[in-house]
Structure formats: C-alpha cells, structure tokens
Amino acid sequence: MVSDTWLGQRESVTMKTSSACFAEQTVASVGLIECKNLWKIYGEASKRAMTAIREHHLGKDEVRDKFNCVVGVADVSFSVQKGETLCIMGLSGSGKSTLLRHINRLIEPTSGEVWIGGRCATTLNVSELRELRSKAIGMVFQNMALWPHMTVLENVLFALRGRGMRKEAQMDAADRALETVHLEGWKNHYPDQLSGGMQQRVGLARALSIDPEILLMDEPFSALDPIIRRELQEQFIEVSRAMGKTAVFITHDLDEAIRIGDRVAIMKNGQIVQTGTPLEIINKPADDYVLAFVRGVGRLHMLTAETVMFPLTERTANEYSQSPALLTDERLPSVLDALMTWELVDVVTRDRKKVGTISRQGLLASIRSKLD
Template sequence: MTQPALQVQSLWKVFGPKAEKLVGTPDLELSRKELLAKSGHVIGVRDVSFDVAPGEVFVVMGLSGSGKSTLVRLITRLIEPTSGTVLLDGEDITAMNDDALRDIRRKKVSMVFQHFGLLPHRKVIDNVGFGLEVRGEDKAARRSRAQEMVDLVGLSGYETNYPDQLSGGMQQRVGLARALASNPDILMFDEPFSALDPLIRRDMQNEVVRLHEEVGKTMVFITHDLAEALKLGDRILIMRDGEIVQIGTPDQVVGAPADDYVRNFVSEVPKSHVLTLKWVCRPEVPGEQVSDRTLPSGTIIREAARAVLDAQGPVRVVDDNGQTVGIVDDEDILRVVVAEEESA
C-alpha cells in the first residue's frame, strides 16, 4: 500500500492564553461561540484528519472564517498546532526541531500565497532562483534550474524583467516558478488567485492543471471558490467553523452532499458538468436491446452526451476493469440536462 504524501491526524488549533490546558476537556465540545463566551478562547481548527495521496490535488474549501487558511499554516507549522500530528512522507512535522523544520521548508514543501511576495529589486530569473540561493546552490546550477522553471510556466523572454514590469497573472507565474524551482514533494497554495481578475484567474487555474499534468506534484490548494475547487480538485475537503463537513471527489460533493450546508453550496452547479455516468446509469433489463458502444463510468455526463444520443440504443457503462455497471440512454442524459435548465 502506498504511503500517503501527507497525513493530518486529529489536528486542533485553539487561540487563547491557556489553549493547551483545554485539550481533552469537555470545553472543547462547546461551539465556537460558547467557548469564546466561557473562556475567551477561539477554536480555529477542530479535530481535523485526512490523508493526501502522492500526486493528488487536494482542495480545502470553505467560506471566510472556516479555518482553511489556518489549516494550511498548521500543516507547515507557520503557526503551532495546539494538538495533533502532521506527517510528511511518514516524518512527523509536529515533532521536529527548528533546524529540521527549516530543512523541510527549503527542500520538501513550497508555498504559493495570494500576495506574490516577489523581491522588487530582483529580476524574474533571480526571484525564481531565490530559494535555491538560500539553500546554498552555486550560481550556475540555480540559474539553469530557474531558467527551466521560467520556461515551464510560460515566461520565456521575461527573465530580465522586474516584478513591477509584469501583470498580476505574470507575477503569480513567477511565484509558481519559484515554488517549483526547489523541486518540492508538496506544493501548498493559499488562495493564490483570489486577487486576480476573473479572466486571469481562469488562465492561472488552467496553468495549475497543465503544470500538474506535466510535473505530477502533490498539491494542497486552499480556496473559497467552489468552481475553482471543482475544476482543480481530485478530492475536496469542505470546512465550516474549523471542522470538516465533507471530503469527497467533485462528483461525490455535487451528487451526494453531506448536509444542507454543502447542498446549498452546490445547488447552482450544472450537474452535467460534474457528475459522471455512474450517477445516472441503471441496471440492464433482460432482453433489452443495447448498443455495442461502451463508456467508462467516470465519464462526465456532458462529455458523454453526444455518444449516448448518437448510439442505436442504450450504452453500456463499464468500470476500470471493463465490467458492466449499468446502462444509460437518451432519457437518462436528458433528465439531468432538463433539470439544470428548469433550476436555472
């Protein structure tokens, strides 16, 4: 069994002067509001546990104040957990001394923030190679690596520009290149595109998708935007008041919301753009005339629509092993599409 790239186990963050003394007491069962009124403490993250597989894009989503940004800072120990553990490739981040933690941040984890944090007096190529310079790599090696990353993120020709000569989207590309330059095991994104214009934001989302396909890095992506979460995430963790509400694939979150909070979140999502055929296929009736066409159960309904509508009879839906899990026909597809139009 493959070891998770990241394991978060029973992670808590309580803000207040006597936070550690509250661990294991009944007071932590109180709501945020009740605990604040009783003791003056605030729960930022409440008993959060999850694993991230190697190469997975794991999205943490929630509204402002949900605890998502606190969570990513706990994972990297930019702030200290009140209790719980964080394992990176099996190593306990929460037990490390300052030197070991500094080494992890330099070599294994890179972060991309909303605010680019570029050095204004340094050229693009030098900003990208800055982390390698801090690591002590010689100039020729870091220049070569930085140039590779500049080319990878589509900034070839801008190596000698300064940050104030670039657009917001281009500056964020520099941030991406800098994060990738150190060849980290995990990339952490804390709402990196939320300050960008919508069109630039979409371009940067596409860039993350492309980069993931090319370099295959494990990514933890923080966002408050559901459309962004659905577009980028292999799985999505939804938070509210510091707690996990649901963890699932995009189609699970849309097709089987855990509660009314999630249901309201996804109510306006076009289901045909997210749900797969496994959500609409039905058992085959003995003697039913079925076409010789097959489609994978993981095919998005919208992408399958043309093939199903053109087929002479229902289409078999198969799993990863080629086994039939059901059939789908015109009515099954149209039922989803019509429902979208009626709710629009």
C-alpha cells in the same frame, strides 16, 4: 529532486516516532500528507481550553466565554494521496487557510499530528523543519510577495539560495521553472512590469523551482480577473499533473474547487463537514451548509469521461482500437469535442490502461440517465 531524507525511496521503510507521534507508519499504507486530529486554539489559555474541551466537550462559544480563546481548527483529520489535488473550501473565517499552514508548520497546532511522507512533521526540530520546507514543500500565497527590486529571474533564484547548489544548477532550475509557467521571455523584467496574472505565475515558478513533491496553494488566484483566473487554473492543472505534484489548494470558489480538485473538503467553523469527489459533493451534500454551496451547479458540469463511459468487458478489454484516447478525468466538453470527429473514443487511466469506451449514442444515453 527531493532528497531521500524526505519523500524518496521510503515506501518500504517503517518510521519510528517520538512519544508525541506514537504510531508507526509506512508511506505505502498512508497518504503522502496525513493530518490527524488537528486543533488550533488561539489565546493565552489555549492549553487549559484544550484540556476543558477534551474533558467537558465544550463548544466554540463556551471556549470563547470561559477562556477568552478562539478555536481556529477543531479536530480535523484528512489525508492526501501522492499525485492528488485536494481542494479545501469554505466561507471566510472557516479555518481553511489556518489548516493549510499546519502542514508546513507555519502555524503550530495546539494538539494533533501532521505526517509528511511517512514521517511525523509535528516533532521536527528547527533544522529538520527547515529541510522539509526547502526540499519537499512549495507554497504559493494570494499575495505573491515578490521582491520589487529583483527581476523575475532573481525572484525565482531567491528560493534556491542556501541549498548547496552550484550557480549553474540554480540557473538551470530557475529557467526550467519559468519555462514551465511560460515566462521564459520575461526573466529580466521587474514585477511592476507584469500583470497580476503574470506575477502570480512567478510565484508558482518560485515554488516549482525547488522541485517539491507537495504544493500548498492558499487562494492563489482569487484576486485575479475571471478570465486570467481561469487561464491560471488550467495551467495549474496542466503543470501539477504533468509533474505529478501532490497539492492542497485553498479556495472559496466552488467552481474553482470542482475544476481543480480530485477531491473537495468543505469547512465550517474550523471543522471539515464533508469530503468527497466533486460529483459526490454536488449529488449528495451532507447538510444544508454544503447544499447552499452547491445549489445551482448543474450536474452536467460535473461529468467526466469516466462517469459516462461504457466499462470494458473481459471480451473487449484487449481489443485493438484506432480511436483517440481520453483520460478518465476529462470533462464533458472534451468528450463532446472528440465525438464531433470520432464515432467512438477510448477512455484510459494516467498509466494509459484502457478502461472503457464512449460512443455518441452511449454518451446521450448516459447524459439522459443522469438528468433523472
């Protein structure tokens, strides 16, 4: 598990910061990940350009023309709660991958702050940053970057080097990670003996092997065939929920964002133009840019058990039921499957608290109302 130095047992601890991170935060009061007013400007005159932006409110084109600089991320703020998956999507060049790399400081911001677990990561020294990356954050890239001369097991073990673990503990962690992604029978094979989907699962196992609380996913499935991509999406959902991971997932595919994300943030020209649940993004696009993304996506595609259930009343809250239970975020196909067998199903939260019911007649009425 992640050490207390980072994300464990810090809920009641107020974090004092350096002058660069002037606020005090507690984990209970903020998200597990907090990005505040992030800017990334590329170019030799980036600092002068940043000053001019603040003083004269320059736009991207003016920054390029006056300072020969490129604005990659522009005043972006967002938070991700513990256990949540935030999907960030946008066109190529919108800044989504650049933004992701600020979270673990693979890219240094020109201005702004990144907080992880209540601690300002922007001011960490080299050793503290190395500890953050090795214990709290796992990352999966589109390019799996597997060592071709190493077996699957050796590739996963590579992530565990230098962590002060006994060899037996390293083997146990690697075996658990491979079992999680259903590759336990392939650990002695080499990457070129695996399909693209299997190679990407090795990359996910490598990230999971350190048991990070945070997963950063940079378009991990975009290069795969549609069927394999769908399978890996479902596996990622299963793994991240079962293990309680907090994730930031980069994609250019709205269907993928809808399927995976608890919330979706849409980027344009280095800025986040809208953040919301998938249903909010579909039903209330903020502008024509977002509308272009969501056009053609059917509303029925977005329905979940929570959106079609009949909420509990005070009278029915404690009623005993032998009906099967669906989680609040189960999609419509799962609801339909359950109601093909049962007249009534319960709806529960992840901690198994009953919050509603769905009947066949109630489902039809709910669907009809959402088509108006």
